[in-house]
Amino acid sequence: MLPREVLRRVREIQVRTGRQVADVLAGQYVSVFKGRGIEFDEVRPYVPGDDVRSIDWNVTARSGEPFVKRYVEDRQLTVMVMADVSASQDFGTGQRSKRDATAELSALLAFSATLNDDKIGLALFHGAIEQYIPARKGQKHSLRVIREVLAHGNVQTSTETKRRRWLPFGRRRGWWRTGRQATNIAGAMQFLMSVTSRKTICFVVSDFLDDDFLPAMQSANRKHDVIAVLVTDPKEIELPSVGLMNLKDPETGRTTQYDTSSAAFRRTFTERSQTRIDELQRTFGRSGIDFIHIDAQSDVVEPLVKFFRMRKRRMRR
Numbered sequence: 503m504l505p506r507e508v509l510r511r512v513r514e515i516q517v518r519t520g521r522q523v524a525d526v527l528a529g530q531y532v533s534v535f536k537g538r539g540i541e542f543d544e545v546r547p548y549v550p551g552d553d554v555r556s557i558d559w560n561v562t563a564r565s566g567e568p569f570v571k572r573y574v575e576d577r578q579l580t581v582m583v584m585a586d587v588s589a590s591q592d593f594g595t596g597q598r599s600k601r602d603a604t605a606e607l608s609a610l611l612a613f614s615a616t617l618n619d620d621k622i623g624l625a626l627f628h629g630a631i632e633q634y635i636p637a638r639k640g641q642k643h644s645l646r647v648i649r650e651v652l653a654h655g656n657v658q659t660s661t662e663t664k665r666r667r668w669l670p671f672g673r674r675r676g677w678w679r680t681g682r683q684a685t686n687i688a689g690a691m692q693f694l695m696s697v698t699s700r701k702t703i704c705f706v707v708s709d710f711l712d713d714d715f716l717p718a719m720q721s722a723n724r725k726h727d728v729i730a731v732l733v734t735d736p737k738e739i740e741l742p743s744v745g746l747m748n749l750k751d752p753e754t755g756r757t758t759q760y761d762t763s764s765a766a767f768r769r770t771f772t773e774r775s776q777t778r779i780d781e782l783q784r785t786f787g788r789s790g791i792d793f794i795h796i797d798a799q800s801d802v803v804e805p806l807v808k809f810f811r812m813r814k815r816r817m818r819r
Contacts (some may be wrong), residue, residue, distance in 0.1 A: 510579045515609045526710075526801065531614040534817065535579055535703060535727075544572050579620040580637045580700055582726075583608050585651055588628035588685040588706035589752035595737040596799035603733050603798040604707045605651040610806060611705060612644035622647055626638035629684030631693050637702075678709035684753060691722040691770055698726070707731040707796075709738075710782055711753070729793045729809075730786050732779065739775040741768050 545558050548568035561569040585608060591601040598606075608624070615622040616639065623637030624647045633650060687708060694704060704721065704726050741747070741762050750757040762768060771798055779795065783814050786793040794809045 515606055515652075518695065527614050527806065527810070529608060530814075531618060534810050534813035535561050537763060545569050546572055548697075548791055571623055571662055579615070579618070580622055580623065580698070581611060581701045582613045582625065582637060582698065582702045582704045583611060583647065583651075583706060584625045584627060584686070584690050584694060584706045586628065586685060586706075587626045587632055587651070588711075589764045590685070590709055590711055591733070592752065593735055593738070594798055598798060600733045600735060600798045602650070603802060605648055605795060606802045607705075607731065607806070608651050608709060609648045609721045609801060612647045613641075616641050616644045624650060625690065625693065626650065627686065627693070628689040629686050629689075631690065634693075634697065685712040687712045688718035691715070691718035691728075694722055694742075695725065698779075701726055703727045703729070705731055707733060709733055716785060716789065719786075719791060723789065723791050728781070729792045729794065731796060733783060733798055734779070735798045738814075739779075740772050743768065 507723070539670055545561050546569065548557065548562075548570050552736050556570040556572075558569050558571045562761060585604050587601065590597050591604065592792050594602065612622045617640060621639050623639035624633070624635040626632040626634075635647060635650065683707070687706065689709065690706070693720050694702070704722065706728060708731070710732055717730055719730070741760075743763050743765075745761065745763050746759055747762045760767060783793045783795070792809065792813070794805050796805055
């Protein structure tokens with residue numbers, strides 16, 4: 503049974519994002535994401551006026567009558583949201599946490615997919631795969647995707663151990679930690695490759711506080727359309743001047759004290775944080791992976807629309 507608070511937030515997101523999808527995103531989504539193109543449907547008898555280039559000569563030779571191949575346009579897409587639910591995603595200094603922003607982004611993508619009769623799926627990961635929902639169509643399914651992102655951590659599933667066996671990982675940073683105390687983006691990409699045979703539009707939503715994930719994302723991007731979505735909180739980039747502050751890493755549990763009254767410290771902190779974001783964008787760009795930056799305390803729609811417009815311009819070249 504889901505907590506009442508989770509259900510209330512799901513409803514709020516449904517109302518808010520549903521209007522945004524209808525008013526802003528629907529046309530943008532359709533214009534930048536294409537189906538797999540023309541696919542073979544059937545062989546039928548030749549009718550005068552058919553293009554002779556479509557004749558199936560093998561069937562014609564066997565039957566003694568002319569037959570043509572019929573093709574249809576396959577527009578249906580499969581969209582997969584790979585959402586990081588590690589402990590660092592719970593951080594938030596305003597009205598919502600990074601996980602709340604992830605849920606709203608997931609809602610925008612899910613409702614856009616539903617409006618276009620596409621499939622939407624979800625994988626929640628941290629140091630392992632926490633939950634996997636195969637891609638399906640329909641508004642009811644879209645609401646489930648949103649609900650699972652929000653409800654994570656509030657509702658424990660009896661199949662948690664089984665799910666974690668889906669995503670093994672070796673000795674790397676954080677290998678001794680389990681569950682939400684670690685982040686394994688590379689493992690999540692390996693999982694994606696193991697469960698999807700059809701080309702998928704994959705949004706990897708994370709704060710990317712992890713190491714050595716780029717080769718796995720590059721490999722997945724060769725088969726799928728991988729889009730990296732970085733979610734940050736403003737206080738992760740610019741600290742306030744409040745004197746001594748204890749900062750705790752939610753994934754390692756390590757606490758360090760800093761003097762935020764020092765202008766030099768705050769400046770260095772901001773420079774390093776911004777450098778990390780810029781380097782992520784450059785690295786993904788060199789790898790052919792699109793990049794979106796979401797501020798957890800700001801509008802989620804604007805960066806998504808900006809991304810759609812960028813894709814549209816690139817398609818016209």
